[in-house]
Amino acid sequence: MENKEAKELKQIVLDINNNVKANLEEAEELENIVYYKDFEFEQAGILEKDLFVVKINNKEDNTSEYQIFDKEQNLVAIVDNKGKLQFAPEYIENLRAIDENYFLTLNLDDIENFEIPEKLEREDRYFSKDELEDLEAEKRVEDVKEFMGDDEVKSYSEVDTDKEIVFDKITNKQEIDPYEKVTGTENLADMIPEIKEKGYVKIGVVYSNASKGQSGMFSFVGITADGQIGTIDSLENLEGTTTGQTITSINSRDGSVVQEEQVQGMLQIEGRNSMNGTEEYLSVRIGQYGIIEVDYVRAELSRNEEKRYISAPIETRSQMPTSKEVKDFMDRSRNVDMEDELKKAEPEIERDGETRMENIDETASNDKLGPDDIIVLENGDETTLRKEAEKAKVSVEEFMRKYEERSGKTPDEKLEEIHEEIEEEYGAPSRTR
Numbered sequence: 001m002e003n004k005e006a007k008e009l010k011q012i013v014l015d016i017n018n019n020v021k022a023n024l025e026e027a028e029e030l031e032n033i034v035y036y037k038d039f040e041f042e043q044a045g046i047l048e049k050d051l052f053v054v055k056i057n058n059k060e061d062n063t064s065e066y067q068i069f070d071k072e073q074n075l076v077a078i079v080d081n082k083g084k085l086q087f088a089p090e091y092i093e094n095l096r097a098i099d100e101n102y103f104l105t106l107n108l109d110d111i112e113n114f115e116i117p118e119k120l121e122r123e124d125r126y127f128s129k130d131e132l133e134d135l136e137a138e139k140r141v142e143d144v145k146e147f148m149g150d151d152e153v154k155s156y157s158e159v160d161t162d163k164e165i166v167f168d169k170i171t172n173k174q175e176i177d178p179y180e181k182v183t184g185t186e187n188l189a190d191m192i193p194e195i196k197e198k199g200y201v202k203i204g205v206v207y208s209n210a211s212k213g214q215s216g217m218f219s220f221v222g223i224t225a226d227g228q229i230g231t232i233d234s235l236e237n238l239e240g241t242t243t244g245q246t247i248t249s250i251n252s253r254d255g256s257v258v259q260e261e262q263v264q265g266m267l268q269i270e271g272r273n274s275m276n277g278t279e280e281y282l283s284v285r286i287g288q289y290g291i292i293e294v295d296y297v298r299a300e301l302s303r304n305e306e307k308r309y310i311s312a313p314i315e316t317r318s319q320m321p322t323s324k325e326v327k328d329f330m331d332r333s334r335n336v337d338m339e340d341e342l343k344k345a346e347p348e349i350e351r352d353g354e355t356r357m358e359n360i361d362e363t364a365s366n367d368k369l370g371p372d373d374i375i376v377l378e379n380g381d382e383t384t385l386r387k388e389a390e391k392a393k394v395s396v397e398e399f400m401r402k403y404e405e406r407s408g409k410t411p412d413e414k415l416e417e418i419h420e421e422i423e424e425e426y427g428a429p430s431r432t433r
Contacts, residue, residue, distance in 0.1 A: 009035060013052065013127055014135045016069050020054050027060040033132065034116075037123040039068075041077075041085070043111045046095075051076060053116055066116055085114035143229060144204060144221065182296050182314055184324070184331035191269055191280070191296075194222075194234045201225045203232065205284065205292045218265040218284040218292075234270040235282065247283060247297060247309040250326050261285070266297065277301040278332070283311055296330060371396045375411050388415055392422045 013033050021030055032055050039051040050071040057064050063081035070076055075088040087108055096103045120126060127135075181187050188203070189195045195203065200222030220232045249261040263283040272280035281297040295311040302308075312330045315322050329335060371386040389399035399418065406414045 009125065010135060012071055012073065013132070014139055016052055016054060016073055017127075017132050017135070019073065020056070020067060024056065027058050028056050029059060029129075030132070031055040031057045031064070031129055033127045034120070035125040035127070036117070037121060039117070041111070043114070044087075044107050046106060048076070055116075079114050079116065083113045083115070085111040140204065181327055182322075182330075183333075184328040185333055186331070188314065191272060192232065192234050194232060198222055198230060199224050200230070200232075204229070205294060218267070220267065220282075235267040236270065237265065237267050238281075245283075245309065246306050247295070247311050248307075249295065250310070250312040250329070263295070274332075280332070281309075282314075283309075298330065298332065371400060375415075377415075378410070378412050383415075388418070392419055394422055394426070 013035065017030065017033060024030065034053045034055075036051050036053065038047065038049055039053075040047045048070070052069045052071070054067045054069065055064055056067065058081070061081075065081050066079040068076045068078070074090065076091045077085055077087045079085045092108055095106065095108075182191065194200075202223040204221045204223055205218065218237065220235050222230045222232050224230070245263050245266060247261055247263055263285045265284040266281045267284070269280045269282065277300065279299045279301060281299065283295045283297045285293050285295075294314045296314055297309050297311040299308045299310075310330075312326050313322055371389075372384050375383050375385070377383065385400050385403055386396050389396040392399060402418045402421065403414055406417060409417070
């Protein structure tokens with residue numbers, strides 16, 4: 001267990017981290033914070049205790065500067081990207097107020113070629129960017145625990161809704177760019193107008209065995225720009241009825257795989273239902289490495305409960321970007337009825353454990369066949385790509401690639417062209433290859 005001094009140190013570091021980040025320019029990022037028990041400004045003749053040095057990188061010109069603070073979070077000095085040290089005017093005045101005679105012995109002019117000490121002593125402490133993010137997450141969990149009145153909150157992740165996010169690093173902190181669509185035409189703030197109405201800039205996803213708020217294992221809370229936490233009343237947790245619910249889930253990266261997955265909670269989006277018997281939800285699961293994952297879900301209520309849901313992940317910093325094809329497929333304004341897609345997916349999943357999005361959408365010409373899928377020709381005969389590859393005496397992989405490259409043609413036309421191409425390239429089919 002941490003002692004009181006270690007906890008106080010972390011709190012100071014977290015406060016400095018948050019204050020510096022709030023004032024960074026767009027091209028700047030906070031790289032690390034180093035705590036020095038003793039810090040010497042040798043050229044100035046000053047030895048200070050308990051200073052915190054913040055390194056700030058500029059991504060545009062690939063330079064760094066340093067800001068130095070005391071434990072009260074007052075700015076002491078700045079070291080620019082050329083190594084020139086300048087003391088803060090307030091710090092200089094404080095030195096004068098302490099002892100005028102001592103002040104007169106100091107050299108407080110700008111110091112050129114100043115170097116931050118690299119060697120750390122036993123009581124010094126280095127906080128990397130990842131450690132600082134962990135401190136932020138720990139603090140947010142504590143804030144959420146207090147708000148929820150629940151000490152059993154186990155994890156927390158965030159969804160940004162009102163500022164643009166640059167996905168330059170994948171971490172386990174969930175964030176959604178409001179300008180990055182969840183579907184082809186809508187983002188999360190469009191789907192839940194309450195987010196904008198209440199001024200929420202982030203959405204926290206809280207996991208607890210006894211959470212309050214929406215009275216389920218998972219709760220969504222809104223966070224304003226000044227850190228205030230509030231409820232999201234437009235989401236109704238379907239407690240008890242959706243734990244372990246089976247959903248047909250689309251791979252976000254390329255839509256190539258549709259498979260049955262179980263979720264650990266679902267929340268219905270208020271007002272997102274239609275006269276034709278569809279509803280919309282957010283589903284939640286604990287994924288790899290304990291990361292909370294959120295999907296956008298559409299349901300066809302006319303189907304059996306086990307077979308009515310289809311979903312695609314919402315892009316976060318811990319979930320890979322969702323392709324345009326997947327977003328368009330999930331878009332209710334473009335793909336009104338999911339009944340046919342769910343019906344098409346069912347037999348392929350039962351047979352192979354998975355299928356492809358191209359095979360269940362409304363565009364027949366983009367279907368991707370497996371080597372043993374049945375192809376019905378115009379004369380009623382049946383064949384497969386594996387059989388056709390054997391006839392041509394090439395590998396099935398090569399034959400499938402050639403088949404997929406040809407779009408907008410009937411199966412008969414594709415097969416005829418491929419056999420002619422292979423014969424021209426290799427010679428007669430009887431030739432050993």
